[in-house]
Amino acid sequence: MSKYNLNNSYKAVVIGGSAGSFQGMVKILSQLPKGFPLPIIMCLHRLKHVRNGFVEALSIKSVVQVMEPHDKESIKKGAVYLAPANYHMSVELGNHFALSTEEMVNNSRPAIDITLGTSAFVYKDKLVGILLSGANRDGALGMKQIHDRGGLTIVQDPAECMIDTMPRAALAVTKIDHVLKVDQIVEFLKELDKQYR
Amino acid sequence: MLDIDIADLKRISELIFQKYNYDFRNYAMSSFKRRVLRIMELKKLTAEALLKKLTDTPTFVNEFLDELTVNVTEMFRDPSFWRIMREEIIPAIMLNHKQFKIWHAGCSSGEEVLSMCIMLKEMGILHDVTIIATDLDVNILEKAKNITYPIKNMELNEKNYIRFQGTSSFKNYYKEENGNAVFDKNLLMNVSFRRHDLVLGDIFNKFDLILCRNVMIYFNQSLQNEVLKKFHESLFKYGYLAIGSKESLIWCDYANRFIVVNNEEKIYKKIKD
Incomplete structure (x- = not known):
């Protein structure tokens, strides 16, 4: 019944985002199914010299x-x-x-390329990569590595992005399996969750 | 895109160990791989060609080492750490010893040593402190001795210094020459630089404070464990160890011989021999 043709072999979800991704990320974390079975590994561009505050802001509404x-x-x-900041x-x-x-x-x-690329290397085809709104090309190469190693690739729909440079850069260099709005990414993660129940 | 597999990475670290006696065999794989790829890209070499060059050209190994080790650092990185140093750790050491010794392990291009010296000078105790700064890489030690850095780095360094709430003006410490910030050599009057290998090297002295921030992150856990034993042995009882803000000792065998003095800044104190 799933339109995404999912299974329960995935081991991790990795998410990259930059300018304009914060609201989307908060929405995803707040609507995550309880007991979601996989680790979610996020790399979001952030101020290099502000160590505190960001994780708290993301956690407020997060499940x-x-x-x-x-x-x-x-x-x-x-x-x-x-x-973490500056690492x-x-x-x-x-x-x-x-x-x-x-x-x-x-x-x-x-x-983002480093987090995505190393995740692709370790998890191979057992990885879901998601790239959100952003103003530079970071993450595009990482998405390519995820695809090349057999992982599933998703970008936020450029039409919905505050700044669409990042997802467009990924679309230009590799095959993206799904182009989704944030609400659909939430729906996707719920579908993925069901595979493990 | 350039790539290298783990078997070839292991061949490289084995070769460097056997032929040149540098031990990268227990480095964290993800960053070691990036460093080697970076060298391959810089020198336009395949994995095979790199192995051959390391085998045939002994002089190449210094260049290789220079690129392999991570030498990105800034002055007063984590200003809150330096404030804790000034307001809590150094005064605590001085309660017991008027004169004391500091080891900067893996000092790289010297920004952290220089930050320490500026802080001690502002505290009026630079004369009372002996500092030993060590690194694996002789080329980078030369840079550290020169305390001359690109002027473009000064914006960030000065911002950190202001957040540290230094008592002077940051610009007072250097002169601008040919696009570089040349720092006052007098700041290093009690610093000696020497080559030392944390992995293969022996214990060489005892210290009241060891700084080794963001160095052990390039090691795997078993090597971190071994290096912590060396730090333990190199510290006086009740001496302090500072590591990077996102490093942790909790899984090391010797963790229970230390207590956490400041968890945010990852400052530990040796409490058991």
Whole structure:
């Protein structure tokens, strides 16, 4: 019955976003089904030198408390993670995070390409990648890596985005499986959740 | 797009260990892979060609090391950390010792050492402190000794300094020359720089405070565990260890020999030998 042709083999959902993605992200987190079975790994562009506040703002309406992981912290099912300020966040083999202070990528730290690309490497075809509104090209290459390794790719509908550069950049470099509005992304995640019940 | 598989990454770290005695075998894989890819891109080499060059050209290894190690840092990174240093940690050390020793482990291009020296000078105790700053990479140590940085970095450094609430004006500490900020060498009067390998090197001194922020994030957990043992041994009892704000020691064997002094800034105190 699912129009997305889903199954229960997915191991993680990774989400990237930048300018104009905050409201959408809040909506997704607030309507997440209770007991959502997969880890949600978010990399959102943020002020480099403001450590506090962002995770709290995202958590206010979220069904699950959002966490900024420590270096080498294990990735748990059903947890929601946010890349911390001024660190790149990678997923490592062995199912944990690794943080780094390397050079900025696409003028960003955290960079979405790094979180998406390393997730693609570890989870291969067991990954759902979602890219939201944003004003630069960060994340496009990461989405390509997700697609190339067999993962499922979704971008926010450019028509709905406050700034559509980011999803358009992804659409230009790789095959995107679904172009969805935020409400449809919520619906998609509910469908995905049902596969595990 | 350039890529390299894990088998080749392992061949590279094994080769560098066997031939040059640098041990990257327990580095975190995701960042190690990015660093190697970066070198391949910079030098226009495939994985095979890189292995061959490392085998055939011993002088290349220094260049390789220089690019492999992460040397991105800023002055007064995390201003709140530096405020805690000034207002709590340094005064606590001084309750017991008027003169004390600090180790900057993995000092890179020296911004953190310089921040420390500026802070100590503003506290009026720069004369009383002996600082040893170490890094694996000899090239970067030369940069650290020079305390000369691109002027474009100063905007961020100055912002951090203002958030740290330094008591002077940041611009008083350097002169502008040819697009660089050249800092006052007198600031380093009690600093000695030396090459030291955290992974293979021995314990060489005892300290009241060790700073090693955002260095161990490039190591895997088993190596983090080993390095923490070395830090433990290198600290006087009741000495302090500071790591990066998103690093953690809790899974290390020696974690229970430390207490958390400040969890936000990740400052620990050795309480057991």
